[in-house]
Amino acid sequence: MLTVRDLHVTYHSGQTAIPAVRGVSLDLAAGERLGIAGESGCGKSTLAIALLRLLPRGTEVSGEILLDGEDVLGMSFGRLRAVRWVGASIVFQGAMHSLNPVHRVGRQLAEPMLLHRTVPPSKVEERVTELLGQVGLPPWRAASYPHQLSGGQRQRVMIAMALACEPKLVIADEATTALDVMIQAQVLELVTCLATERGIALVMISHDLSVLSSTCDRLAVMYAGRVIEEGLAHEVFTAPRHPYAAGLAAAFPMVGDDASRLRPRGLAGDPPDPARLPPGCPFHPRCERAIAECESHDVRLRFVGTKHNAACVHIGGLVT
Amino acid sequence: MTLLSARGVHVSFSAQGRRARAVDGVDLDLAPGEILALAGESGCGKSTLARSLLGLIRPDNGTISYQGEPLRYDSAALKRYRRNVQLILQDPTGALNPRHTVYEAVAEGLRIHRIGDNETGRVAEALSRAGLRPPERFFLRYPHELSGGQRQRVVIAGALVLDPKVIIADEPVASLDASVRGEILALLLRLRDELGLSALVVTHDLGLAWNIADRLAVMYLGRIVEVGPVEEVLQRPKHPYTGALVSVLPGGQPEVLAGEPPDVSQTPGGCRFHPRCPRLADGTADAAGVADACRTKELPVLDGTTRAASCHLIREC
């Protein structure tokens, strides 16, 4: 239900052009859960907001984003507004600060429903109570102000809001990053449960590979604006083929695994600045397995196994 | 021989007219050359405990001792103490004054303690130990010109320059990119191996404890609920809270606790974990006959050195 073909997003700041997304293609079926992993500067958040055309004015976008067959990039503004939140919704990073502090929670939940007229005004209150119940909050919370809720509770409100117009796709951009592990577990349980029950497709964006591997069906790892490895979540996390994906996976040690006991592993260097990408393969300055070719030759995704592709020179075979 | 120890520490704040007992009775010991992880969720008191150990917060009750000597809170004694016990903060960007160069940031400690001889040499050595080589290249840089990992190394260098014996790190890698964390953690381990530093690492990430710590203490609502060697605590947890935390780690069978830790101004009676305890909820406590104790009888403060867990179920066995 979601197809992204060769998406390019370039920000223009002053005189510089910053290529945030450099040719990303994805496929997502209804009810499927896709995880997008990556660190700062890899373009994952840009990808998320591009899906609903929420990019700032002046940003250069090319490629195709097909939401249920319709190209988001080609839509008229009226149609786009209708699609936003009803076709697909987003739970943003820093969602806890996305709530208006002077409006009660119930009113903010009602807002998208009233805007899109998906629910007749008489039924809105009922629906708000229903939504709160779905995320595990009691009905009287509708009268609370955001500051009266804890971080975890506010995040649940954001999720409830994302579900308000019964979208077919929910994009969660680092939705659980700032939460405690137990609250995170609660929220993830909730999200996957709701997604499964309602057949909602889910795009989960996070830097935490371990979380993504346990909640998503498929996983795509982004680096410097491209997908450098994609495949079944469990496979990509436990047997990554791209050196970056391997390095990232190693940053989330499994308790009980002797290999990581007193042996922290990380990658040297830092994630690249999108405005100043290295030539050739963007990962080569940090790569242990870099060879001469890596400096001049950027590699596209190559076939590793069923539904598993990685973009590294050390992998033979091209993906058609 | 213990290097740093806390005995019966209580720290409370008044918030909105109520008394919030952030640290409610803690005994803890740190041996030389040991890395102790202090884990727990937000509000459990781990950061407050860490700052009490540093002398930044004065406990209402109890003593903090360094090398057997109790800490004195007059400014001269505290200043001397600072040369032995140093702090690394979570957010390296916030921890560095944006108007000071790297050199100034690292030399600050030396200047405060009026260590004037060979300042440049000491700064260079500290930066070098922290992995920033060649150090001279970094002297005149400003924090905003460095990456997150480099900034954290500058903060570490700033702590190392005073030649401390203990480093207290409050979430040292939480603000850093995932792929960069390993390097900083490896650095901490190296410092322990090369310089014999002890470290108390405050974290919410049990995986981090697995990665670098020797011992682990789990805190809940102001008390330590379980303590012991990392392998023991994480692979054979005794306390239901630890068990639940370990279970939600990826790869486990998650036992998700409902609700959130209550506010520290409203600590539950009896065992402070009992309202959320899965063992109480699923009947195990009833079967063992301790359910009443869980609800009414408070548990004693754990001894900070051995392998122990603060649970009525265990004490019965």
Place this chain on the structure above:
Amino acid sequence: MTAIAWQRRRAAVGRSWQEYRRHRAGVAGLVILAVTVGIALAAPLITDAEGLDVTKSTGGVLDPPGNGFPLGTDEQGRSVLLLLIWGARVSLLVGITATLLAMGIGTLIGVAAGHFSGWFSGLLMRVTDWFMVLPRLVLAIALASVLGPSMVTIIVAIGVTSWPGTARLIRAQTLAVEARPYLERARALGAGHWHQMTRHVLPNVMPLVLASTTLEVASAILAEATLSFLGLGDPTRISWGTMLSRAYASGAVTAGSWWYLLPPGLAILLVVLSFTLCGRALEAVLNPRLRDG
């Protein structure tokens, strides 16, 4: 190595200047101020101070412009232009000195009130509040009756009533800076109060002080004009305020001697406006750093 550090600081100032230049209004204000201050400083060189002496005046009484007096004469036959130039010296001097006084006290108290907590801070804030409600005019009159009307009276009156505003502003910024992790790091390193305040708080609070100072000068010059107009300034010295006062007293208003009234009024307007524009531009330039620091 210190040489390189200074080079970097100079480069940073250069960048700030480039940023400032983009604010046309600020540049305009700066030019006007430069010209005004230049003329005021050069007054003894470009004009004849003798012309200020009442006994040596050569013009007629309230003559309109012309006849070698580009701006006409005052009620005692002196050149209004000459008075304007010399008046600039007093107005600017009083304005700037009063502001420095206000800023000095305000910064001291603001930083102390923000840094220390408990009863000391509370005490400072109460003192600030007390001075804040002091009516400037009444204080000036009271001071004038005690100290006699003079420049010092006006400077003190303005300084003493302006510093609370600054103090509150600086206290707020100090509190913001104190909450930042690098202050905690400084304490963990063993820094005492003095080190914390001078090495961390003050440098981060200074940009705000600078921008605020510039705006405060504008306000002080206006205040000086008001107080001088009311006759509380030094009767032997000319400032723009006293010019307006004499113009009023000598009936220039009814006589329609616009050349006596308009120039000082316009001069005050221009200088106040220039300081304000500069101050705003400075705030804009220094602000991004303020947000980060």
